[in-house]
Amino acid sequence: MKIGRQKHIKQPKEAAKRQSILGIWEPSKDFKYALIKKNFTSEEYLKIMEQEAREAWRHFLATGQPTVIVQDNASIHKSKKIQKHWRLWHRQGLHMFFIAPYSPQQNLIEGEWLHLKYDELRGKSFTEESALEKALVEAIENRFAKKGHSVKRYLL
Missing domain, CATH: 3.30.1370 (Ribosomal Protein S8; Chain: A, domain 1)
Incomplete structure (x- = not known):
């Protein structure tokens, strides 16, 4: 970048939108979650x-x-x-x-959200909502399977 110019990364118009996750975690046992493409109500x-x-x-x-x-x-x-x-x-x-x-x-689940973001999804970007959702599901499944937890997804 030129001096005095702010770094800007253009995103394609079809870039993936927000995904919200709601999780219920019982340490050493299970993790239940729901994903939606907006804020939870x-x-x-x-x-x-x-x-x-x-x-x-x-x-x-x-x-x-x-x-x-x-x-x-x-x-x-x-x-x-x-x-x-x-x-x-x-x-x-x-x-x-x-x-x-x-x-x-x-709130112990906050640490899990950080690990999902920074360990499982680090450096990845998504241009399609379905790709983002798939990556989130895989990250959650992988993280908690490694810990020996059962994983359940609520479908809303």
């Missing part, structure tokens, strides 16, 4: 949590042990639509625990 989050509540209920009936999901304070996690379900989920053995605001170091 309360509706999508609710679909996933309803599935988690059904699993928590089965686990609670079999063992008497509750399931606790630790999450950050994202707006979809605490929306009014979601809060309406907390009491029912609690009765089903599913409990929500929120980490302190602005404390990503307490």
Whole structure:
């Protein structure tokens, strides 16, 4: 680049758009995730949590042990639509625990997202959304398979 000019890399018009990932990770056991081509809404989050509540209920009936999901304070996690379900989920053995605001170091899944970005996807760029999605799925499957986790993808 010439002195005084800002470095700029042109992207093709068909460059891949954003992909959002929502993950539920139980260290040393499993990783569940969903991918969408936009930001997650309360509706999508609710679909996933309803599935988690059904699993928590089965686990609670079999063992008497509750399931606790630790999450950050994202707006979809605490929306009014979601809060309406907390009491029912609690009765089903599913409990929500929120980490302190602005404390990503307490949210262990944040480290996994960093490793996915910087270890599994480093230096790659995508011109097609399908290629980006495929790379994300492969990165998630590979990373957690290496750790001996079962991996499940929620299809929304």
